[in-house]
Amino acid sequence: MSGSAFFEVDDLHVHFASRAKLFRETPPPVKAVNGISFSIEPGKTFGLVGESGSGKSTVARAILQLVDVHAGTIRLDGDDVTNVPRPKELAFRKKVQAVLQDPFSSLNQVHQTRRIIGDGITRHFKIKPGPEREQRIINLLDEVGMSTEFLDRYPYEMSGGQRQRVSIARALAVEPELIIADEATSALDVSIQSQVINVLQRVQAETGVAFLFIGHDLEVVKHVSDDVGVMYLGYLVEQGDADAIYEGPTHPYTEMLVASIPMPNPIMQASRRELRQSFNNDAEPPSPARMPPGCPFENRCPVALDICREEMPEPSPAHHGGQVRCHLHTSGPELGGESVVEFIKTEARGQVAV
Ligand SMILES: Nc1ncnc2c1ncn2[C@@H]1O[C@H](COP(=O)(O)OP(=O)(O)OP(=O)(O)O)[C@@H](O)[C@H]1O
Ligand code: SF4
Ligand SMILES: [Mg+2]
Incomplete structure (x- = not known):
């Protein structure tokens, strides 16, 4: 800081x-x-x-x-x-x-x-x-x-x-x-x-x-x-310019929150609902008294990598000027701080456009 x-x-x-x-x-x-x-x-x-x-x-x-x-x-x-x-x-x-x-x-x-x-x-x-x-x-x-x-x-x-x-x-x-x-x-x-x-x-x-x-x-x-910070189980998983995060979330959890916001347009609303369903919505988040060694969102994430179960991701720079804590940006597809939306759409739903 x-x-x-x-x-x-x-x-x-x-x-x-x-x-x-x-x-x-x-x-x-x-x-x-x-x-x-x-x-x-x-x-x-x-x-x-x-x-x-x-x-x-x-x-x-x-x-x-x-x-x-x-x-x-x-x-x-x-x-x-x-x-x-x-x-x-x-x-x-x-x-x-x-x-x-x-x-x-x-x-x-x-x-x-x-x-x-x-x-x-x-x-x-x-x-x-x-x-x-x-x-x-x-x-x-x-x-x-x-x-x-x-x-x-x-x-x-x-x-x-x-x-x-x-x-x-x-x-x-x-x-x-x-x-x-x-x-x-x-x-x-x-x-x-x-x-x-x-x-x-x-x-x-x-x-x-x-x-x-x-x-x-x-x-x-x-x-x-002006800026937002997204918290998950005691971690700030994404933070940066509020509008830019909303338009292009870089953390899957932020995307899950965005996909939960109702849209007036029924086609976009249906698309968001499908995207929301690709997350494991039934999984309980881990207890903050028994945190897993890896990413705490792993059991709900539709695009988790092997490393996600083992290591907690460190913050890395995101396109909105802030930071994101997610292995997708530094391992596997190496999204490099860009929006995660298209990646989730294709990966989580087997290349079918949502
Ligand atoms: N005094 C306390 N003793 C033990 N655990 C606590 C105490 N206060 C909060 N916690 C635990 O700390 C965690 C974070 O709680 P906190 O109230 O900060 O969450 P929150 O994001 O504000 O939730 P909500 O949206 O329900 O207000 C929870 O697991 C809660 O049970
Ligand atoms: S670190 Fe892994 S499990 Fe956690 S949100 Fe990113 S991809 Fe999903
Ligand atoms: Mg509270």
């Missing part, structure tokens, strides 16, 4: 003690995050996508200081913020805020909107309740498209979308440099989801805040992100 980006995660590893006891032996740790590196530029959005259990929230929790980092470094504005000492925690929290999936549990139920948003203003800017703080709260509500009638509302008096807007206003109140949005729109209806995404995009254009946007829906994540 260059060391010059505003926000950098470098070779991050997070392990958890296994919950289950294995006879009397201490079970191996759950390797939830395995050597992840990415950076975010000011005012940009990095999207993290992957199926349930791939380690997305663990990355978020490591950045937010909520879990111990096993190895690796997190840097913000050039400072090492991997394990922020208590006296510096307040300054860190002013720079990095979170918007989480369930605003109902993350908002204090006994406080009205005024206090939910105002507390951060008092804590970080030492502005006590009064006209100045009130005006700031009103401006923040306006920024997320809410009127003053919500000032006296409790969380249970608002809809899911309104609560999520309050969460965004609460995060913005401390004027952060980075907001971590972990499944921030996943629980909302599609129309409300796009309203909240519009709010996030407007806020970014107006304030220049950077986002780490986490989700399991590639279409949504790609829509809001």
Whole structure:
């Protein structure tokens, strides 16, 4: 990593003690995050996508200081913020805020909107309740498209979308440099989801805040992100420019995610369905406590090579300017970082065009 980006995660590893006891032996740790590196530029959005259990929230929790980092470094504005000492925690929290999936549990139920948003203003800017703080709260509500009638509302008096807007206003109140949005729109209806995404995009254009946007829906994540990282079982298997990855994925797992996105055109939809069926969809991913020596996607991959069972691929350059972790690019067909789509179509389906 260059060391010059505003926000950098470098070779991050997070392990958890296994919950289950294995006879009397201490079970191996759950390797939830395995050597992840990415950076975010000011005012940009990095999207993290992957199926349930791939380690997305663990990355978020490591950045937010909520879990111990096993190895690796997190840097913000050039400072090492991997394990922020208590006296510096307040300054860190002013720079990095979170918007989480369930605003109902993350908002204090006994406080009205005024206090939910105002507390951060008092804590970080030492502005006590009064006209100045009130005006700031009103401006923040306006920024997320809410009127003053919500000032006296409790969380249970608002809809899911309104609560999520309050969460965004609460995060913005401390004027952060980075907001971590972990499944921030996943629980909302599609129309409300796009309203909240519009709010996030407007806020970014107006304030220049950077986002780490986490989700399991590639279409949504790609829509809001400049760059995306695709996670599979704790590994970042592909990362780079969001649109270029969507147009030409270089990792079979990314292609599987792209092929899962519904298309309005029925012919293209049928073609995608066929491609999706070439993956071994019934295979269970390995347990993160018992990772295989090779590629963890091997048992679902339609184009696995012999080496895939034995060796974990290293990251190599991809056509979209980012990286991919897949032997196809360095062994066998040696795709050299190009799109994997045509190769899967021909190889996995016996030379029949999909
Ligand atoms: N505190 C913990 N103790 C033990 N294992 C944990 C703990 N937290 C997470 N894990 C495990 O780490 C792995 C990654 O979990 P994580 O919640 O980061 O995934 P995720 O990608 O955010 O999934 P989802 O899409 O369901 O939110 C999973 O196998 C999970 O069971
Ligand atoms: S490394 Fe091998 S098994 Fe893993 S995704 Fe690439 S081709 Fe498939
Ligand atoms: Mg999660």
